[in-house]
Amino acid sequence: xxxxxxxxxxKRFGDVEVVTDFNLSVxxxxxxxxxxxxxxxxxxxxxxxxxLEEITRGELRMGERVVNNVPPKDRDVAMVFQSYAxxxxxSVYENMAFGLRLxxxxxxxxxxxxxxxxxxxxxxxxxxxxxxxxxGGQRQRVAMGRAIVRKPRYFLFDEPxxxxxxxxxxxxxxxxxxxxxxxxxxxxxxxxxxxxxxTLADRIVVMKxxxxxxxxGPIELYRRPANRFVAGFIxxxxxNFLEGVVEDGMVRGRGFTFPLAAIHAGPVRxxxxxxxxxxxxxxxVDGSGAxxxxxxxxxxxxxxxxxxAYLSIGGQQVVGRFSPDHELREGQSIAFTVDPAACHLFDPxxxxxxxxxx
Amino acid sequence: xxxxxxxxxxxxxxxxHLVLVVVTLMTLYPVIWVLKMAFTPVQGFSTSLNPFxxxxxxxxxxxxxxxxxxxxxxxNSLVIAAATTLVGIFxxxxxxxxxxxxxxxxxxxxxxxxxxxxxxPGVMMMIPLYLLISALGLLDSLFGLILVYxxxxxxxxxxxxxxxxxxxxxxxxxxxxxxxxxxxxxFWKIIIPLARPAxxxxxxxxxxxAWNEFILAATFMNQExxxxxxxxLKMMVGQYSTEWGHFSAASLLVxxxxxxxxxxxxxxLVSGLMAGGVKG
Numbered sequence: 001x002x003x004x005x006x007x008x009x010x011k012r013f014g015d016v017e018v019v020t021d022f023n024l025s026v027x028x029x030x031x032x033x034x035x036x037x038x039x040x041x042x043x044x045x046x047x048x049x050x051x052l053e054e055i056t057r058g059e060l061r062m063g064e065r066v067v068n069n070v071p072p073k074d075r076d077v078a079m080v081f082q083s084y085a086x087x088x089x090x091s092v093y094e095n096m097a098f099g100l101r102l103x104x105x106x107x108x109x110x111x112x113x114x115x116x117x118x119x120x121x122x123x124x125x126x127x128x129x130x131x132x133x134x135x136g137g138q139r140q141r142v143a144m145g146r147a148i149v150r151k152p153r154y155f156l157f158d159e160p161x162x163x164x165x166x167x168x169x170x171x172x173x174x175x176x177x178x179x180x181x182x183x184x185x186x187x188x189x190x191x192x193x194x195x196x197x198x199t200l201a202d203r204i205v206v207m208k209x210x211x212x213x214x215x216x217g218p219i220e221l222y223r224r225p226a227n228r229f230v231a232g233f234i235x236x237x238x239x240n241f242l243e244g245v246v247e248d249g250m251v252r253g254r255g256f257t258f259p260l261a262a263i264h265a266g267p268v269r270x271x272x273x274x275x276x277x278x279x280x281x282x283x284x285v286d287g288s289g290a291x292x293x294x295x296x297x298x299x300x301x302x303x304x305x306x307x308x309a310y311l312s313i314g315g316q317q318v319v320g321r322f323s324p325d326h327e328l329r330e331g332q333s334i335a336f337t338v339d340p341a342a343c344h345l346f347d348p349x350x351x352x353x354x355x356x357x358x
Numbered sequence: 359x360x361x362x363x364x365x366x367x368x369x370x371x372x373x374x375h376l377v378l379v380v381v382t383l384m385t386l387y388p389v390i391w392v393l394k395m396a397f398t399p400v401q402g403f404s405t406s407l408n409p410f411x412x413x414x415x416x417x418x419x420x421x422x423x424x425x426x427x428x429x430x431x432x433x434n435s436l437v438i439a440a441a442t443t444l445v446g447i448f449x450x451x452x453x454x455x456x457x458x459x460x461x462x463x464x465x466x467x468x469x470x471x472x473x474x475x476x477x478x479p480g481v482m483m484m485i486p487l488y489l490l491i492s493a494l495g496l497l498d499s500l501f502g503l504i505l506v507y508x509x510x511x512x513x514x515x516x517x518x519x520x521x522x523x524x525x526x527x528x529x530x531x532x533x534x535x536x537x538x539x540x541x542x543x544x545f546w547k548i549i550i551p552l553a554r555p556a557x558x559x560x561x562x563x564x565x566x567x568a569w570n571e572f573i574l575a576a577t578f579m580n581q582e583x584x585x586x587x588x589x590x591l592k593m594m595v596g597q598y599s600t601e602w603g604h605f606s607a608a609s610l611l612v613x614x615x616x617x618x619x620x621x622x623x624x625x626x627l628v629s630g631l632m633a634g635g636v637k638g
Contacts, residue, residue: 052532073538081636085533088635089551098547099537132633146537 001064003028003186004049004154009058011044011210018044019210022058026188031180033189035197035233036207042190043158045207049188050079050156062153073102078147079156082163084139086131086146092118093127096145117145120179137168144176148183155180157189161196173199194234198222206230228351231277231344237308240318242276243348251276251345255314258291261340267354268345274354277344280308283320284337291340293318297332395606403602418607428608430583431590435569436615438503438586442568443561445508450515450560451553455545457516458523459531469520472513480510484577491578498584503575507568515560522556523549527636558626565619569612587612 002025009022019041026032034042047053049060051072060067067075078099086095093114100110118124121141131139140160147155160176161169177200180187191197197204198218206213206221206229214226218234225231231239244253246268251258258276260268268274295311295318307322311334320336322328345354390409398404399417422428456462457469487506496502526549534544550557572588579585585593591612594605 050536052535072535077536079533079536081529081533083527083529083636085527085529086635087530087534087548088632098534098539102538102543131635146533150537 002026002061003030003063004188005059005061006045006049007059007061009045009048009060010056011041011048011053012056017056017210019048022212024205024212024215026186028186029184031187031189031200031202032205033191033197033201033203034205034207035191035194036213037233038192039209040207041210042192042205042207046079046156046158046188046190049154050077051075076153077156078150078152078154079158080143080147080160082159084131084143084163086139086142088131091128091130092123092134092142092145095131095142096149099146099150113149113151114145117148120148120182121145121175136164137172140164140168140172144179148179152185155183155185155187157187157191159191160189162191162193169196176200194236198234204234206233224353224355225344226353228275228277228346228353231346231353235279235281237280237319237321239277239279239344241346242313242316242318244274244276246270246272246274253314254316255295256293258293258338258343259340260345261343263341264343264345264354273348275346275348275351277346278318278338278342280319280321282338282342283322284339285322285326285334286337291338291343292335293338294333294335297328297330297334300328300330392606392609395602396610397607398603401599401601401603403600418603419611421604422608422611426590426593426604427583427585428590428611431585431587432611434500434584435587435612438500438507439565439568439615441500441504442507442511443564445504446511446515446564447557447561449508450512450519451550451557452545453512454516454519454523455549457520469517472516476513481573483510484573487574488577497578498581500584502578503568503586506574506578507571508564511564511567515564518560518563519553519556522553526552526632529636552632554626555628558623562619562623566616569616 004024004026006022006024009019010017011019022045024032034045036042044053048055051067051070055068062075087098090098096114096117097110100113105113114127115124118127121144123138123141123145126134126138126142131142134142140163143160157176161172164172173196176189180200189196189200201218203215203217204221205215208229214221214230216224221230221234225234225239228241232241242251242253242256242258244251244256244258246260247270249260249265251260251274253276293313295313297309298312298317299310301308301310302324305324307324307326307328308319309322309328310317310319312318328334346352347354387409394409394411395404396418397411397414397416399413399415457465491497491502491506494502496505530548530552531544534548539547570588571586572592575586576589576592579589587608591605591608594601594608
């Protein structure tokens with residue numbers, strides 16, 4: 001029995017279907033991240049799980065119970081909002097105690113739980129303060145504390161870190177991971193940041209235009225993206241795509257000829273148009289591996305530990321990650337290799353990955 | 359250099375202070391004049407420019423308290439204004455919340471209707487209101503006036519509060535919903551405390567309009583014991599002579615509750631109440 005299951009869930013606002021046929025089965029204690037560009041329906045899906053949004057079609061189950069029409073307060077769900085949504089007129093203590101008071105818990109139990117959460121989150125010195133006297137990071141912690149004290153069966157996070165600066169975001173990300181390990185509650189986390197998705201998730205759900213593109217573990221999504229969108233969305237900088245045609249076991253395009261790997265040679269047909277995808281980190285300058293490409297360096301971005309070089313191959317732009325030891329000059333033409341087995345092929349029409357299962 | 363500069367600043371300061379002092383005196387002079395007449399036991403209109411009473415006495419005040427139903431009128435006014443404020447706030451808060459948060463058929467029409475009623479002068483409503491109040495048997499009754507006042511201030515209060523409620527983020531309510539709060543709890547525990555500044559303004563407005571209203575009170579109240587203060591004060595202005603001393607003393611007393619209320623409500627007129635609640 002799945003802890004949480006969404007079967008054929010859809011949401012319609014007027015004439016627009018913002019979520020279409022969403023299917024997902026979540027195990028107890030699992031950390032699921034919904035990721036996608038803004039407007040892809042990930043927040044709407046989360047709000048349907050929370051009960052803040054009505055479900056147009058499909059079935060939402062919590063355990064064995066169908067909860068489509070169960071109000072939020074009876075779903076045993078706590079939610080952390082993007083805006084934190086703290087009650088500005090209440091102290092940190094009262095903010096965390098509010099939900100417990102509404103559930104009529106005895107005062108000593110409320111005290112104990114708030115104290116406990118405050119200790120976990122390092123909020124003990126701030127319990128009497130109002131939200132406006134807190135920094136962004138502290139407010140974020142209060143928002144989390146308010147969810148923790150409830151000891152809910154499900155945690156929902158709606159882009160909880162997107163209002164923090166980069167450094168704090170990194171800190172809070174590890175903190176959320178630590179909290180999840182400690183509390184072990186089933187969590188659904190919405191973000192548009194693929195790094196958050198990769199680092200936090202047990203499984204990632206990639207969405208686009210209300211449709212699930214792929215569901216899988218972070219490494220699986222990285223290694224075997226189901227389509228061009230997932231391939232481009234997961235990983236940073238994004239995967240490179242070159243347009244070409246299959247001929248004689250090679251992909252030929254403007255300015256390049258690249259050998260097909262054995263795993264790709266089977267499913268493709270000669271004369272077929274394909275998109276050749278390879279990740280920036282698959283690029284080598286040491287000549288190892290079989291496939292060689294030549295491009296002109298257009299822009300180089302030194303990041304300290306590595307250099308991102310934007311190269312033009314027959315007018316198509318690709319990016320590669322190079323060691324800073326390797327000297328690159330803008331305008332220079334360089335040859336580099338990519339292991340054909342590390343490449344991906346996509347159908348330019350359907351944008352689906354071309355694999356041997358075709 | 360600094361020496362010269364400090365001189366310049368002093369001249370500018372001197373000038374601006376001079377202007378302020380003059381304007382303040384001009385504003386205060388009539389008030390001081392009322393004070394003077396209130397403490398002068400003469401009913402005539404003194405034309406002397408001297409703003410201080412020659413022989414100060416409390417005679418006018420003692421006349422008001424002992425020889426007129428002034429206290430009774432005060433109580434009437436207080437009851438009416440207080441009840442109007444409470445009823446008005448309750449009705450406008452609940453109505454404004456509904457207008458702000460719910461989408462229901464007729465919402466726009468009703469909001470517009472509220473505005474339209476504000477475009478007619480109040481005097482126009484006098485006859486129809488009189489007929490209504492008379493039919494309800496509420497002439498010469500405090501309740502009648504409370505009913506009329508609290509409903510006439512309703513459109514302004516509702517619009518004002520709706521505007522404020524609109525600025526309270528929806529996230530706060532959804533967060534409370536997740537915490538397990540009902541609509542009612544959200545309204546009383548989240549929305550109302552956050553709307554304190556707007557409610558204070560609406561309270562002051564309701565109280566003042568009920569406290570100062572003359573025409574309807576004069577129309578609906580015929581027994582002298584049911585008069586409100588403005589109607590009572592009018593008694594002192596006769597066709598041929600005006601009891602300026604009594605009138606001034608009464609005017610002073612009438613303004614005290616308004617001033618007190620203003621000072622009390624001032625503490626709620628704070629900005630930044632919503633700070634720190636939501637971000638982004």
